[in-house]
Amino acid sequence: MRHAPSNTRNRRGVPDTARVRMTRPQHGRVLFLCDRPVSDPAVGEVAAELGYELVRARSLAEAIGHARPPGFALILAGYSGDAEALFESVRRLRGLLPSTPVIVHGIPKEAPFSLEAIYEAGALAVLHDPVSRPILKAKATFFLEAYANAGARHRAQAALEDTRARLESIIGLAEVAAWTLDVDRGTVRGDARMLALYGLPPGDAGSVPADIPVDAFFAALHPDDVPPTRTLLAQAIESGEPYHATFRVRADGGAWRWMLARGRCERSGAQRLMRGVVVDATVQKQAEERLRASEERYRTLFDAIDSGICVIEMLYDDAGRPVDYRFLEVNHAFVRDTGLPDAVGRTMRSMRPEHEQHWFDTYGRVAETGEAAHFVNEAAQLNRWYDVYAARVGPAGSRKVVVLFTDITARRRADLELRRLNDDLAEQDRRKTEFLATLAHELRNPLAPIRNGLQLLRRAGHDAAAATRVQDIMERQLDHLVHLVDDLLDVARITRGQVELKPAWIALADVLSAAVETSTPLIEANRHRLDVRLPAAPLTLYGDGTRLTQVVSNLLNNAAKYTPRGGAIVLAAERDGDEALVAVSDNGIGIPADALEDVFTMFTHVSHGSQAVPGGLGIGLSLVKSLVELHGGSIVAASAGPNLGSVFTVRLPLGEAAPRPAPDAAAAARPPGSLRVLVVDDNRDAAETLAALLAMMGHEAAVANDGHAALRMLAGLQPQIVFLDIGMPGMSGYEVAQAVRANPGWNGVRLVALTGWGGSADRARTAAAGFDEHLTKPATLAAIEAVLARIAASSPVERQ
Ligand code: ADP
DSSP states (O other), rough: OOOOOTTTTTOSSOOTOOOOOOOTTTSSSSEEEEOOSSHHEEEEHHHHHHHEEEEEEEEEHHHHHHHHHOOOOOEEEEESSSSHHHHHHHHHHHHHSSSSSSEEEEEEESSSOOHHHHHTTTTTTEEOOOOOOHHHHHHHHHHHHHHHHHHHHHHHHHHHHHHHHHHHHHHHHHHHEEEEEEETEEEEEEOHHHHHTTTTOOOSTTOOOOOEEEHHHHHTTTTGGGHEEEEEHHHHHHHOOOEEEEEEESSSSEEEEEEEEEEEEEEEEEEEEEEEEEEEHHHHHHHHHHHHHHHHHHHHHHHHSSSEEEEEEEEOOTSOEEEEEEEEEEEEEHHHHHHHOSSSSSBBBHHOOOOOHHHHHHHHHHHHHHHOOOEEEEGOOOOOOOOEEEEEESTTOOOOEEEEEOOOHHHHHHHHHHHHHHHOOOOHHHHHHHHHHHHHHHHHHHHHHHHHHHHHHHTTOHHHHHHHHHHHHHHHHHHHHHHHHHHHHHHHHHHHHHOOOEEEEEEEEHHHHHHHHHHHHHHHTTTOOEEEOSSSSOOOOEEOOOHHHHHHHHHHHHHHTSSSSEEEEEEEEEETEEEEEEEEEEESSSSGGGTTTTTGSSOOOOTTTOOOOOOOOHHHHHHHHHHHTTTTEEEEESSSTTTSSSEEEEEEEEBBOOOOOOOOOOOOOOOOOOOEEEEOOSSHHHHHHHHHHHHHHOEEEEEEESSHHHHHHHHHOOOSSEEEESOOSSSSSHHHHHHHHOOOOGTTTTEEESSSOOSSSHHHHHHTOOOOOOESOOOOHHHHHHHHHHHHHHOOOOOO
């Protein structure tokens, strides 16, 4: 193959197939296919001038190798003498890159083939050898511009298609249907989705959607939604404002589905078109519905629940300590259970500044740890107790706490009341037990002298004087017993509300003198002085004389009992307005201030410190109070304190009557003896009957009624045996025994304990105190004889 010299200005050799770098290669690439070893420099220069990168290929295969995207803006195929090869190259490259123009160059003026054949192969232009630079430039420019335009158009087209595809896929994904309403013709043109939504038949595949009367669409709407939707549509057309509507649509008899339509009316020339979209919002609507329902359920529960509920937000100080909280939500019961109206938005401290810190600490901990808390505590500022359940709302870091609480103030009060009642019952039970023990003791006390008396009578024989004395004693003790039993029965009756008064018009003076008469034996036995002060004018009462006498005599008896021997008792009566005032005062052991109220409670015994006091049954004053109150009166106790005496003041409503003076009292008897025995007992009757018994047994018996007297008598009497009562006021039997044992001069004296208590512990105690024998009251004659026999056997008791 001959290579014709194509360019005389070929100054330098360029490596084959090398790509020639051009100065402004910004427009694209130009392929230069030429198998001549030295190619025409004009080609490269023109390409560079036009701003293209020249790619050289020496063979068709090499050219095809370069024909990758973005392809070439222009192909220049050179002729090197092989026409078939040229045709083949043009055809192949055109087939491969159909939109790239091909220019053939280097064709000799007298070509051995027809130029038509080159054009038929696909070339768009032919340049003859030698290449003319202006012609090459002009033709290349023409084709290059044509290519560039075609490229731009092609790209724009592609971009448009891409956008449309993307839009369609977005619309498809969002389930949006598009429509256009021709307002004046009343027809709608909708896309396939639109038709499907409304259950209208799709148009022929690929054909332009048909115009459908707008009523066909309305026919698919829920009847209730048609009028409002038509109105909205008309308004939007009228105003040009956006059209917004929500309605239900049913396609092909299926379920109703919620649609959301948006559109806007625009004028294009004479035509009014509204373009819009429709979205199937059923799922959204259902979710909304579910949310609304759950919100409603929550709200209903929140408000209907009978416990207080609030949602609070914790507030902290700079150091991060919880110091307050704000109410975000509260229910109806909240106000009732806290007494805090309008709490939402406000803080606890702003409403109750002194609210206890433990509330803030607890809720702060719940918010911090997320651990719920259940507790019971007091809110003093709200004056209530609460049972509380608190839990954090939200994830870690949330400062919100929901608090569910119940006002348990009433329950707590009831609990406390129950506990108090329980304590009261226990106290009453304790008192009753104590009462039973005391009652047994009290009943046994008169029994001892009565039994002794009986034995005495049996032995008294013809000693009429002794018998009379013993009978007196027994009668007195029996009276005491009867009195005790009467009191007990009265208490029982009063407790059951069975006491009936037998009221009459009575003179107060009569009541007082009867009482004095009843109490005189006890007063005299204790060597008290009684002073009776009556008012100048007589006072009359309407009441039960017997019961009122019982009242006053009870008070006098107590004064006598609770005043040391030789005391002073005053019974005074006077008028105070419409009331009679009766006061019984003594200078005795007195009553501690804290016990003044209690003395009227049944079975009460006042503690008088270490002082040994003759306790009674503890029912007298309770009886007195009940009787006074039955008469419409009242009674109070007063005392300046221990050992400063007591005053009991009774107030009774008055009537009219005449006064009467109080009578004087009688005296008591005394026993003799022949054996040196000393009997010590504060119960005179017990002492005397025992002494009498001992006398009848042939002993010389003396009597002492208290410990001090006994000790005084010891020296003069020099007894061998002392019968010593344990429970005596002033100085107990133990103390007397200790005093005796402490004096070596009385070493030979035998001590016999007389006590109501006969347990082993009691016996151990008397033995420890220095007693030789222990006798339980009331002691039988046999027991006394056995003791005397034992003592006689154990030591040489000197007889006189
Ligand atoms: P009782 O005398 O049988 O124990 P009361 O009901 O008569 O029962 O008296 C209750 C208690 O009140 C007595 O145990 C005693 O402690 C106290 N008390 C009553 N009267 C007096 C008084 N005049 N002086 C001191 N204490 C008294």
